[in-house]
Amino acid sequence: MTALSTVDIGRGSEDLYRDQLPGLLNQLADRARVASITASSAIEGIVVDDSARADRILAGRVTNLRTRSEQELAGYRDAQDYLFQGSWRPLNPGLLLHLHKLLFAHTAAPGGQFKTEDNVVVDRAATGELTVRFRPVRASDTxxxxxxxxxxxxxxxxxxxxxxxxxxxxxxxxxxxxHPFEDGNGRVTRALTNALLMDAGYSVSRYVSLEQQIAASADGYYQALLDSTHGWHDGEADPWPWLTYFVNILATAYRMFAERAASGRADGSKQDRVLDYVLHHAPRIFRVADIRTALPGISDPTIRVVLDRLRREGAIASEGLGRAAAWRRLPS
Structure with a gap:
């Protein structure tokens, strides 16, 4: 598998980069931490619109959390920081419960307990209609x-x-x-994913946000999970759609890591991130709202600057006007 080979080659270069570029890696780690927390939260619709205030929350400089989104953003910060400190081992049910408790510690919602009622995973159509995508295990069996x-x-x-x-x-x-919890399953799992990969020797998620890669390919993320859950209860599920997606996300992160290390700078200009998303990850026809979802924390004016630049260069064209406008990628 080519993507898995890319992952292993990338892992082999990590020690070299740590020895030769410690300052750059510290910058990358700081950027990845912020991107991971904001992106994983945004996947669940948790967004703090004031990016400057969001940065202060992530830095631990806000004590008066005003909204549920701010509270849950702070909770994911605490859960991820706990794991990245490296003292979480061993992996056991108590660790999952502790992460869940941290996730909701700033809210009035109960955290740190498995679900007490059976739940379902649903898709919500644009009309608001809900369709059951999957039925997890029963609460009593969790x-x-x-x-x-x-x-x-x-x-x-x-x-x-x-x-x-x-x-x-x-x-x-x-x-x-x-799906062991009533809420927070995706966030607990994504945070734990980083820790398990690092425990296995694959530390790229410390320097490149996997959550940001997932947010930028959210449709593929959910489709891969859907394709690999059919027949799970009967032992007939095919894990390969999910594993293929998962390994490709990791391979992409290692390629980005190598590019940033080779350039000697922490990629992270917000305009560069918008440019990369529009040219390589966005649907062929997309809206500003798609960019907001994939790249939380980046302001609309920054997005508009990049879109105007790409329009002038002939890379994209606008369709419609105002808030309803869409953008279309043009053939290169």
Whole structure:
């Protein structure tokens, strides 16, 4: 698998970059932390519109959290920082409960407990109609399934019979299918994904945000999960659509990491991020709202500057006017 080879080659270069470019890697880590927290939250619709205030929340300089979005942004900050400090081991059900507690610690919602009622995973159409996408395991069975999943993962990781990245991907898929919490499943799982990859020796998520890559390809993310959940309860699910997506996300992160290390600078100009999304990740026809969702924390004026530049260069064309306007990528 070419993408998996890219991941392994990238992993082999991490020590070299850490030895030769410690200052650059510190800058990358700071940027990736902010991008991961804001992107993973935005995937769930949690957005703080004031980007300057969001930055202060992520830096821990805001004590009066005004809205539920601010509270949950601070909660994801705490959960991710706890994992990145490296003292979370061992992996056990208590760790999942602790992450969930941190996620909701700033809200009035209860955190730190498994679901007490059966839940479903749904899709919401533009009309507001809900369609059941998947039925997770029953609430009464959740502690058993979580414990069994962790035991199986630990046994396979110790046995080293399979590629560690594929094992992490399978753990993530099964945890999302179990859906152990009433709310916060995606965020807990994405935060834990970074920790498990680093534990297996793949530390790119410390320097390049995987969550931002997922937000930029949200349709592919949800479709891969959907394709790999059919028949899960009967033991007939095909994990490869999800694993293919997962490995490709990681390979893309390693390529970005290598490019930034080679250039000797922390990519992260907000205009560069908008440019990359529009040219390489956005749908062929997209709206400003798509960019906002994929790149939380970037202001509309910055987005408009990049769109105007690309329009002048003949890379995109506008369709319509005002807030309803769409943009179309033109053939190069």
């Amino acid at each position: 502690p058993h399934f979580v414990a069994e999943l962790i035991d199986r993962y630990a046994a396979e990781a110790t046995a080293r019979r399979h590629h560690p990245v594929l094992l992490v991907g399978l753990f993530v898929l099964d945890l999302l299918v179990v």
